[in-house]
Amino acid sequence: MLKLSLRWKLILVSVLVEVVMLSILVGNSLRFNERNLSQLTDMRAREMSHLLSTAIAPSLAQKDYGAIRDIFRTHERGVDYFLLFGQERQLILHSGWTKALPATSDALQLPVASDRQDVRVPIVSGGINHGELVFGLSTRFVLDAQKKLFEESVLISFFEVVLSTIFLFLLGLWLTRHLRQLEAAANAISAGEFETKVQYTGQDEIGVVGHALNVMSDQLANEIAALRHSEQQQRETANRLLAVFEAVPDYMTLSQFETGRILYANAGFERLTGHRKQDAIGKTSLELGIWSDPEQRKVWTNMIAEQGTVSDFQGTMQTKDGQFKSGLLSAAIVEVDGARHIVAICKDITDRLQAEAKVETARRDLQSVLDAASEISIIATNKEGLVTIFNRGAEKMLGYRTHESVGQLHATDFHDADEMEQRSRELSQKFGREISGIDIFSTIATKYGMETRNWIYITKYGKKIHVSLSVTALTNADQEITGYLGIARDITPQIEAREALNQLNSELESRVQQRTAELELANHELASTMGHLQMAQTELLRSEKLRALGDVVAVVAHELNTPIGNCLTVASTLLEKSREISSAFNDGSLKRSLLAAYLQDTEQGMGILLRGLNRSSELVISFKQVAADQVSDQRRPFDLRAVVQEVTSLLHPMLRKTPFVLHVDIPEKLKMDSFPGALEQIVTNLINNAVTHAFEGRSSGTMTIHAELIGTDKVKIIFSDDGIGIETAHMSRIFDPFYTTKMGRGGTGLGLNIVHNIVIKMLGGKLEVESLVGTGTRFIIYLPLTAPHTDTVPGDTNNALFTAR
Numbered sequence: 001m002l003k004l005s006l007r008w009k010l011i012l013v014s015v016l017v018e019v020v021m022l023s024i025l026v027g028n029s030l031r032f033n034e035r036n037l038s039q040l041t042d043m044r045a046r047e048m049s050h051l052l053s054t055a056i057a058p059s060l061a062q063k064d065y066g067a068i069r070d071i072f073r074t075h076e077r078g079v080d081y082f083l084l085f086g087q088e089r090q091l092i093l094h095s096g097w098t099k100a101l102p103a104t105s106d107a108l109q110l111p112v113a114s115d116r117q118d119v120r121v122p123i124v125s126g127g128i129n130h131g132e133l134v135f136g137l138s139t140r141f142v143l144d145a146q147k148k149l150f151e152e153s154v155l156i157s158f159f160e161v162v163l164s165t166i167f168l169f170l171l172g173l174w175l176t177r178h179l180r181q182l183e184a185a186a187n188a189i190s191a192g193e194f195e196t197k198v199q200y201t202g203q204d205e206i207g208v209v210g211h212a213l214n215v216m217s218d219q220l221a222n223e224i225a226a227l228r229h230s231e232q233q234q235r236e237t238a239n240r241l242l243a244v245f246e247a248v249p250d251y252m253t254l255s256q257f258e259t260g261r262i263l264y265a266n267a268g269f270e271r272l273t274g275h276r277k278q279d280a281i282g283k284t285s286l287e288l289g290i291w292s293d294p295e296q297r298k299v300w301t302n303m304i305a306e307q308g309t310v311s312d313f314q315g316t317m318q319t320k321d322g323q324f325k326s327g328l329l330s331a332a333i334v335e336v337d338g339a340r341h342i343v344a345i346c347k348d349i350t351d352r353l354q355a356e357a358k359v360e361t362a363r364r365d366l367q368s369v370l371d372a373a374s375e376i377s378i379i380a381t382n383k384e385g386l387v388t389i390f391n392r393g394a395e396k397m398l399g400y401r402t403h404e405s406v407g408q409l410h411a412t413d414f415h416d417a418d419e420m421e422q423r424s425r426e427l428s429q430k431f432g433r434e435i436s437g438i439d440i441f442s443t444i445a446t447k448y449g450m451e452t453r454n455w456i457y458i459t460k461y462g463k464k465i466h467v468s469l470s471v472t473a474l475t476n477a478d479q480e481i482t483g484y485l486g487i488a489r490d491i492t493p494q495i496e497a498r499e500a501l502n503q504l505n506s507e508l509e510s511r512v513q514q515r516t517a518e519l520e521l522a523n524h525e526l527a528s529t530m531g532h533l534q535m536a537q538t539e540l541l542r543s544e545k546l547r548a549l550g551d552v553v554a555v556v557a558h559e560l561n562t563p564i565g566n567c568l569t570v571a572s573t574l575l576e577k578s579r580e581i582s583s584a585f586n587d588g589s590l591k592r593s594l595l596a597a598y599l600q601d602t603e604q605g606m607g608i609l610l611r612g613l614n615r616s617s618e619l620v621i622s623f624k625q626v627a628a629d630q631v632s633d634q635r636r637p638f639d640l641r642a643v644v645q646e647v648t649s650l651l652h653p654m655l656r657k658t659p660f661v662l663h664v665d666i667p668e669k670l671k672m673d674s675f676p677g678a679l680e681q682i683v684t685n686l687i688n689n690a691v692t693h694a695f696e697g698r699s700s701g702t703m704t705i706h707a708e709l710i711g712t713d714k715v716k717i718i719f720s721d722d723g724i725g726i727e728t729a730h731m732s733r734i735f736d737p738f739y740t741t742k743m744g745r746g747g748t749g750l751g752l753n754i755v756h757n758i759v760i761k762m763l764g765g766k767l768e769v770e771s772l773v774g775t776g777t778r779f780i781i782y783l784p785l786t787a788p789h790t791d792t793v794p795g796d797t798n799n800a801l802f803t804a805r
Contacts (some may be wrong), residue, residue: 044137056071056084060086060092081098082095082096083101084131086131110134121133186213196217248266248345250348252344252345253344254336260286273290291315300313304342309331312330313331315327317346326350330346377396377457377490383482385412389406397459411486427440438484467492469488578598581594636676638674641666643676644666644679645664648683655691659700662702662705663704665707673787675762686719693723695724702722705718714785725775727773734752764783767782
């Protein structure tokens with residue numbers, strides 16, 4: 001067979017492609033021009049039709065046939081023949097027609113001709129049809145143009161093919177000059193001779209290819225060197241990963257899945273077990289005696305066989321010297337060289353478990369503190385409502401012993417079933433979901449931080465007592481709810497006194513109506529009853545004080561628990577660190593870095609201890625001052641801002657669990673000689689009243705305590721809130737005893753009554769209230785800087801408790 005060179009292959013292919021492309025181009029050009037010529041013919045036919053019809057119409061209307069013949073003579077080169085028909089379609093004039101003449105236009109049969117276009121034109125003038133013109137328009141000029149265009153296109157295409165062939169032949173000669181050199185160089189490079197270079201590297205395409213071969217040769221040489229360097233780096237990376245494996249402080253091993261034999265162990269393995277890793281390799285953990293209970297290893301190996309992984313499995317491990325340690329194991333199956341292996345990491349949690357034990361000890365100590373509040377029932381539960389703390393006051397109130405309650409009783413066990421069922425219906429309707437069990441007590445407390453409400457307790461012996469119960473949600477450091485704290489005080493005397501008062505009022509009304517004549521005797525009985533009511537009033541006020549003190553105890557106990565717990569954890573950690581440093585010092589292995597880390601940890605730990613202890617000290621000091629003021633009822637000089645800040649600081653943790661904010665705006669060095677305990681009761685009652693009533697149904701709110709000096713001997717104190725305000729119908733009765741809009745829902749109706757009596761009777765001041773529904777309420781208190789010297793003491797100021805205003 002004839003073998004063509006690359007040059008001729010290139011020429012033949014290029015010529016073939018060019019011929020095909022030229023054929024397509026010429027064909028498209030001819031079709032395009034033929035379409036244009038056809039359009040030109042149609043355009044000329046329309047122009048001629050318009051011209052003739054316009055020129056003939058007037059002459060035809062006047063029957064001037066000579067003028068019509070003259071018109072056609074002027075166009076005889078473009079018109080082969082014409083036939084003119086009149087209004088009755090009869091033939092009037094004709095010229096150039098070679099066939100038999102038709103009598104009418106309906107009998108006309110137009111012949112078919114390739115060089116002529118037959119046209120029918122109606123003759124219309126002034127809207128009147130005068131006849132019809134039929135003429136043959138010559139199209140020979142179109143055929144001549146098409147023929148000439150085809151001949152010119154073929155001639156141009158022939159010359160273009162010849163010139164292209166000559167150019168491609170010359171180009172092939174030039175291109176093949178260096179192809180053999182490029183071929184030889186490419187073969188050498190493919191054989192691995194990367195030092196081979198192409199000598200011709202000009203600026204043309206061949207030179208670019210030669211330059212590319214040289215660059216490719218250099219790149220291949222560099223890549224081979226890079227691969228060798230990468231292989232070295234991979235070995236170094238493996239060594240670094242091995243170093244990281246060693247740096248893991250916890251027990252870490254790689255063992256065979258089938259046999260359990262250890263293939264590798266890190267330094268953490270040596271520290272935890274006491275076995276050298278060289279001695280452990282090739283043995284199992286059972287052979288080394290690491291697992292004190294072989295059943296534990298069997299359990300986690302079965303788990304990993306079924307699940308492929310195990311996480312945080314707690315077990316007991318035995319060291320080489322016989323010590324027992326608690327470990328937390330995590331392991332997973334990995335494939336190495338096609339075989340299954342187990343990677344195990346074990347963390348020593350012995351110290352953590354010991355710390356948890358110390359926390360439990362601290363909890364028992366806290367129980368002892370809570371037991372000291374023997375007049376108040378303090379009961380804590382977990383999230384499910386199971387009792388976890390049961391103080392001595394709860395024992396005294398309910399009759400159960402602590403060992404009978406903790407872990408045994410549920411919060412619902414000592415509540416009235418009918419009352420819980422009614423409350424369950426109320427809450428379920430309010431929140432649109434079923435609420436039962438512990439949720440009856442915790443739903444509101446969880447949402448608002450605390451709920452205070454009157455409940456009925458059922459004692460161990462079946463006796464019913466009325467209590468005011470404050471439920472608070474307990475949270476951990478992550479603000480997750482861990483349980484609930486309930487502080488209850490017995491308000492049975494208050495309830496009984498209120499019932500007695502209601503009964504007395506009924507009896508008095510009946511006596512006034514029925515026995516007017518016995519007025520003197522009734523007055524005597526009324527005086528006797530008032531004496532009893534005054535005694536009941538004193539007991540009620542004492543209960544209110546205990547309630548306030550109980551709230552403070554709950555807040556302080558909750559707030560002390562966090563810093564004390566943190567201090568215990570830090571102290572136990574520092575003790576363990578000190579033992580490790582002492583042990584390292586004694587055996588001579590103490591390093592400077594270890595000592596520096598210990599000193600840094602000690603400094604940080606001491607900082608945490610100081611902050612926790614300072615916080616605890618501040619709470620205790622504030623608690624002692626507030627408790628002393630409220631219990632002693634003694635007058636003394638004091639700074640108004642300091643006293644208000646002490647009581648608000650104790651209420652701040654309670655407010656922090658609500659969406660409400662308290663601002664204190666009192667100038668410094670505003671000195672008073674008065675009763676600080678009474679003033680603290682005013683502030684406490686106003687804040688509790690605002691939280692309970694002013695922000696009902698609100699998701700946010702602001703309270704403000706403002707004070708300013710009036711003249712030289714008086715101070716003006718304004719307590720304001722932006723709550724829902726007080727309706728006009730209630731304004732005249734807000735200071736009446738036992739008047740509340742939340743009767744049976746935690747309200748006693750005594751808070752504002754006590755505030756009024758303390759301000760007027762004890763402190764010698766004046767109390768005003770301003771309120772606008774939907775905007776808020778302001779309590780304005782005017783007090784003398786020096787309280788009046790009177791025989792009235794805080795306990796006696798309430799003689800006017802039941803005085804109508």
